[in-house]
Amino acid sequence: MIIAAGELYPIFEWAKELLTGLGLPEVWQHLIIYGALAAILFGTLSVFALFLVWWERKIAAHIQQRFGPMRVGWHGWYQTIMDAVKLLQKEDIRVAIRDKAVFFWAPVLCFVAAFLAYVVMPFGEGLIVADLNIGILYIMAVTTFTVIALLMAGWGSHNKYALLGGMRSAAQVVSYEVPMAVSLLAIVVFTGSLSMQDIVNSQSGYIWNWFIFKVPFGPIAFITYTIAAVAEANRVPFDIPEAESELVAGYNVEYSGMKFAMFFLAEFINLFTVSAIATTVFFGGWNGPLLPSWVWFLLKTFGIVLLMMLFRWTYPRLRVDQLMKFAWKFLVPVTFANLILAGIIKYYGWYW
Amino acid sequence: MALRTEEFQVNMGPHHPATHGVCRMVLTMDGEKVIKIEPVIGYLHRAIEKICENRTYPQCLPLMDRFEYVTSMATNQVFSMAAEKLAEIEVPERAEYLRVIMVELNRIASHLIFYGVTAMDLGAYTPFLYGLRERELILDLFEETCGQRLTYNYIRIGGVSKDILPGFDKKAHAALDTIEQKLEDYEGLLNENPIWLVRTKGVGVLPAEVAIQYGVSGPSLRASGVDYDIRRDDPYSVYHKFDWEVPTRQNGDTFDRYIQRLDEIRVSIKILRQAIDGLPEGDIKAKVKPKFKPKEGEVYNRIESARGEMGCHLVSDGTVKPVRVKLRGSSYNNLQAIPAFATNCMIADLVAIFATMDIILPECDR
Numbered sequence: 236m237i238i239a240a241g242e243l244y245p246i247f248e249w250a251k252e253l254l255t256g257l258g259l260p261e262v263w264q265h266l267i268i269y270g271a272l273a274a275i276l277f278g279t280l281s282v283f284a285l286f287l288v289w290w291e292r293k294i295a296a297h298i299q300q301r302f303g304p305m306r307v308g309w310h311g312w313y314q315t316i317m318d319a320v321k322l323l324q325k326e327d328i329r330v331a332i333r334d335k336a337v338f339f340w341a342p343v344l345c346f347v348a349a350f351l352a353y354v355v356m357p358f359g360e361g362l363i364v365a366d367l368n369i370g371i372l373y374i375m376a377v378t379t380f381t382v383i384a385l386l387m388a389g390w391g392s393h394n395k396y397a398l399l400g401g402m403r404s405a406a407q408v409v410s411y412e413v414p415m416a417v418s419l420l421a422i423v424v425f426t427g428s429l430s431m432q433d434i435v436n437s438q439s440g441y442i443w444n445w446f447i448f449k450v451p452f453g454p455i456a457f458i459t460y461t462i463a464a465v466a467e468a469n470r471v472p473f474d475i476p477e478a479e480s481e482l483v484a485g486y487n488v489e490y491s492g493m494k495f496a497m498f499f500l501a502e503f504i505n506l507f508t509v510s511a512i513a514t515t516v517f518f519g520g521w522n523g524p525l526l527p528s529w530v531w532f533l534l535k536t537f538g539i540v541l542l543m544m545l546f547r548w549t550y551p552r553l554r555v556d557q558l559m560k561f562a563w564k565f566l567v568p569v570t571f572a573n574l575i576l577a578g579i580i581k582y583y584g585w586y587w
Numbered sequence: 588m589a590l591r592t593e594e595f596q597v598n599m600g601p602h603h604p605a606t607h608g609v610c611r612m613v614l615t616m617d618g619e620k621v622i623k624i625e626p627v628i629g630y631l632h633r634a635i636e637k638i639c640e641n642r643t644y645p646q647c648l649p650l651m652d653r654f655e656y657v658t659s660m661a662t663n664q665v666f667s668m669a670a671e672k673l674a675e676i677e678v679p680e681r682a683e684y685l686r687v688i689m690v691e692l693n694r695i696a697s698h699l700i701f702y703g704v705t706a707m708d709l710g711a712y713t714p715f716l717y718g719l720r721e722r723e724l725i726l727d728l729f730e731e732t733c734g735q736r737l738t739y740n741y742i743r744i745g746g747v748s749k750d751i752l753p754g755f756d757k758k759a760h761a762a763l764d765t766i767e768q769k770l771e772d773y774e775g776l777l778n779e780n781p782i783w784l785v786r787t788k789g790v791g792v793l794p795a796e797v798a799i800q801y802g803v804s805g806p807s808l809r810a811s812g813v814d815y816d817i818r819r820d821d822p823y824s825v826y827h828k829f830d831w832e833v834p835t836r837q838n839g840d841t842f843d844r845y846i847q848r849l850d851e852i853r854v855s856i857k858i859l860r861q862a863i864d865g866l867p868e869g870d871i872k873a874k875v876k877p878k879f880k881p882k883e884g885e886v887y888n889r890i891e892s893a894r895g896e897m898g899c900h901l902v903s904d905g906t907v908k909p910v911r912v913k914l915r916g917s918s919y920n921n922l923q924a925i926p927a928f929a930t931n932c933m934i935a936d937l938v939a940i941f942a943t944m945d946i947i948l949p950e951c952d953r
Binding site: 295298299300301395396399403471472474475478479481482483548549550551552553554555556557 | 595597603604605619706709710711712713716717720776777780782783785786933934935936938
């Protein structure tokens with residue numbers, strides 16, 4: 236059974252019994268259950284993405300002493316829903332000399348890649364679709380799909396700004412993938428398991444069991460991970476792929492309507508993904524007292540999202556060569572040193 | 588197998604977020620590197636100089652507002668002073684003081700915009716809003732005095748159009764105090780930010796010789812170490828009565844050009860405090876006939892605007908209309924210097940250089 240035991244388990248048992256009662260073969264039962272799960276995940280995450288867009292606008296507005304969206308609903312709470320509806324209805328303007336297939340599939344791939352990571356994301360106790368034993372490796376693998384999508388968007392648009400943006404994003408995401416993975420590896424060395432569920436379980440108990448507090452290499456790993464994650468999510472100060480004052484809008488300059496919305500939502504889902512990974516690996520995942528486990532998970536994740544939003548509205552943007560220099564000459568050595576430190580600490584047992 | 592590489596051309600503009608208007612730059616690029624820059628101007632050409640030839644001198648003034656609308660007080664002043672020189676009109680002292688007050692306030696407003704857009708071009712969006720927030724205080728003062736917020740038409744031939752209201756000095760002092768205090772916030776936000784420093788220090792160095800060769804003027808020139816300010820070196824109006832000094836920087840890079848303008852805000856505040864406190868009583872406008880006829884002849888008058896030397900060359904044939912009006916916009920010269928020193932930079936640096944040269948396109952195109 237791949238579905239993890241826990242809060243959801245009785246529901247699945249019940250669903251399975253119901254489906255068996257209807258006389259469906261086992262393959263169909265699995266398909267229906269996983270289809271339902273996928274739909275639930277998709278709906279939840281889309282709501283999160285819409286919320287994050289609104290939240291970011293409000294935070295930006297308050298940093299800049301503005302109000303932000305105020306008109307539709309209480310403090311403009313359904314502004315992004317209306318924006319999404321508008322984008323759905325908009326005419327899809329396409330460049331005549333685009334590379335048709337590449338242009339079409341780029342936003343789709345970007346959108347799908349953004350959701351893939353949630354297969355192994357532990358939202359709460361037992362709230363996990365599949366507890367793969369290679370969990371975190373799987374996440375690192377599928378989040379990289381985004382770069383292919385951005386490169387495709389840049390190439391397919393037949394626009395020089397878009398191409399520059401696509402090339403920049405390829406260079407950036409591939410470079411920052413290394414420090415990101417290595418900073419997570421430091422924790423994996425410690426837990427001895429790649430499974431997300433195991434990582435969370437090994438941090439159960441009190442707050443000092445969280446990896447950011449428990450081990451001396453935890454804070455370093457968290458800082459390097461956060462820097463790499465901001466770059467991975469293409470946000471300021473590493474937003475060079477879409478640098479609006481240089482490349483107008485970078486890779487998505489030729490996209491409009493729903494295709495643009497897919498890029499846009501994927502960006503916010505990626506932001507949520509990297510924050511959720513940070514929560515799981517460094518902040519004890521869904522562990523926490525009193526409140527339900529998924530509430531703790533969301534609270535922590537949104538806290539890290541808030542941190543990244545504060546970065547975005549405070550810092551200027553780096554230049555592309557400085558960005559590379561920072562990744563390869565600073566972040567990669569630091570994360571590797573941290574990994575070695577983690578190994579030494581684990582080997583000699585210098586922890587409590 | 589060796590891969591083929593080729594240079595490609597990018598049209599940066601006329602509609603591009605970083606060109607502050609409608610400048611088009613034809614860039615020849617080698618990847619991210621810009622190997623050739625050709626600025627193309629003329630998208631905002633309104634033939635202001637030609638239209639002026641069909642108008643009387645006072646009728647030209649509203650057009651001057653549109654010549655350079657970020658510091659339109661200065662454009663009013665440069666034309667009025669030229670016409671006064673031509674017609675030999677004496678300006679009352681109170682009017683001169685009011686002109687200095689308004690032009691310096693306008694200079695601060697312009698530099699605040701500069702601060703905002705430069706930060707925005709380098710990726711920091713928030714300072715833009717902060718810059719505009721403080722500019723609002725100054726615009727309120729203008730609105731109260733002359734009813735306008737952008738194109739003032741306040742400085743007229745022979746003086747100014749309206750006297751300030753009672754209580755102006757208090758409001759102005761309060762605004763200046765706020766701005767001076769907020770300047771520290773601005774510097775705290777960016778000046779020691781490591782990302783800001785790597786993006787600006789040593790980037791786009793404009794050597795003093797190149798600057799002089801291309802006729803660069805204003806803060807961009809002074810940031811390269813050339814101590815030259817028309818307000819001091821070719822004194823006009825009542826600037827000689829105040830105690831102030833010209834700030835300069837030595838390196839001429841993007842960072843210095845940015846700091847230079849923040850320093851100039853402080854100098855302007857210093858001048859303004861003295862001018863507001865020392866404002867004499869008296870007339871605000873000399874008696875000038877609407878259709879005055881200056882003597883035959885020509886005159887060139889120049890002032891220091893927020894961007895550099897702004898000049899006005901008037902030729903009169905003794906009728907009510909000028910025969911020829913030639914305006915010198917400092918942005919024009921500053922823009923033409925960019926290819927000379929910015930070639931072989933990255934595209935992101937070009938954006939930073941363009942922003943810190945503080946180019947306003949209506950001033951180039953006229």
